[in-house]
Amino acid sequence: MRLVLLAGVVTLAATPALAAPVDLSDWQWDTLNNSSSANWVVQAGNDAVLQTINGEPTIFFKDGANAQGTALSGTIKVGADGDNDFVGFVLGYSDGEINSASADFILIDWKQGDQGLASDGLALSRVTGAGASTPSDDYWNHDGVVSEIARGANLGSTGWVDNVEYTFDLVFLPNLIEVYVNDILEISVTALDAGIGAFSNGSFGFYNYSQSQVLYAGLTEDVVIPDPDPPVDVPEPAILGLLGLGFAGVGALRRRRK
Template identity: 40%
Template sequence: MKAIKRSATGIVVSMLITSAAFAVQVDLNLWTAESYPAVTGFPAGAWTVNSSGQSVTQVANGQPTLFYSDFNVRGMDVRGSVSVANGDDDYIGFAFGFQPGDTSNAAADYLLVDWKGATQFFDFDGLSTTPGTTAVEGLAVSRVTGVPTADEFWGHTDFADDPSGGVAELARGATLGSTGWVAGVEYDLQFLVEEDRLQVFVDDVLELDISGDFPDGRMAFYNFSQGGVTYRAFTRDTIPPGPCPVIPVPASLPLVILGVAGVLIRRLRG
């Protein structure tokens, strides 16, 4: 009978952890760096992957730069962590639906989730011919089209007199919309990316939840004027089709498990 009980328990445990069993570790050695056109005084991004391929650090305090995946992200549940080593206070973030070459693509169209450490006005010179803008402290999601200027990235702006592109802010974080990231803190992140919905969790809190018609494409890490950023231990899994079942009262979960186990044991005894 002990063997039967262990078997039944194993079935129940298997039912509960099946969704986590198929998560795949992301190999960052397969990702590619791409930066926007140079801005005076701001170098291109410098991305360095560690020997295991499980983490990457961007060290340059420079122009908007991305490090994009070898896979399309639609239908994926992606998880990992990010931390900043130094005390600067600019942008860290992620892109969804990015396509290789989008930094010079007039037809680019992707979502950008970025997080500013502190509010700051700045006017970029050089190739950024648009007026200066204010970057607001906190977490936000925006839609990027075409090839925005550095000022448009900085202030989440789409200037009418710049037809080449723009950045349109869609929403700000539920609890972090006006709160900057903190140097030395590692944040756990989860992204649920669907054709018509994007959900962003930070430390298990749902911060962003937007709906719309979103293009498919790569996932990318994103930095702007921020060095010393490390992205680590990312995994990806497929989002199950259809709505996920929810137990209304979390405290009832142990009773459900015991009930299912009891039924299985009785059937095996019979």
């Protein structure tokens, strides 16, 4: 197991061998404005899905699932098709929400290259819907119904690379979202950062916009639970002040097998 010390949070991350695999066979997809320009193909073994079309913003998810309180892991790989657009994830998503005036979910997208008003790099945004007439430019530019909150600490202006497999880990709690790429913490956002009391619950999903030949694979899930009685360690004197600030009023979290 690994111990990750964040700003006020300790997370015990179980090794991948302890995580429960996720079966994608009963997942479905939505596309902005109900466009037909998406094609999610579940692969043999039901633990991977390939999105094959360069089209509108689209989300692949399990209807009715509530992912809060979990840590999700897997891989993502883009084939060399000559394009440079968006891949990523959503959190707190419900069926039809991308076309709903009451939409409220989190978008984590990663663009390979700068293009017009779309910047390369990894970002986290909050989507609050305007209905089925929402222009795809909102997702392209991160404006309108898509409000960008944070960018990756290392990948905020660095795009993904063709034919390279990246590992990801997402921690999704009512008041905290963490995004790791290749075991490095890239984004840590609280509900307060997003200007809300708590993140909306809902499904985890894969996101794709204008990028074909993207393989999302090996999804596993751990449960994250608050530790009601976290152990107390005596830190080195040099970091006492920092730890005091970080742990003030915040409990510890630990992850265990679901």
